Amino acid sequence: MGDTGLLAQLMGQAADDGADLQTLRAIAEEAGELGATRAMARIGLSDAAAAGDVQELRELLKAWRDAKRSALRAAVAWVMRMAFALLLVGIAVKTGWPEWAR
Known part of the structure; x- marks a missing residue:
């Protein structure tokens, strides 16, 4: 039936x-x-391969999420380094460092 x-x-x-x-x-x-x-x-x-397909999709999704997280962390780290560098340049200019270099 x-x-x-x-x-x-x-x-x-x-x-x-x-x-x-x-x-x-x-x-x-x-x-x-x-x-x-x-x-x-x-x-x-x-079909019989469906379980494997779903597992591969889950692994791919996990890899995508990990890549997004890593890219975000790298971008934030880069922005923080640039902000710190600009802060150091500002401090150097305020303290008259260009005059000391002469």
Whole structure:
């Protein structure tokens, strides 16, 4: 019996029996499983290699996040170095360092 066949059978049983709680739970479970299977098939993750594909995507996403974090840290470090260099130049000019150099 196919996936939709079991769901149809459960729905028919619910209509005949007056839909007791156990039947309703079985319908919800089957409907959820069928929907998840269809969704995975639509996005191309229904084959045996899907787990590996998802793992590779997670690793790629982690690498992307790490690269963004490293780039941000490098940019902040560069800005801080430039600010410190400008501060030192300002202090040197205020204290008359160019005159000392002559």
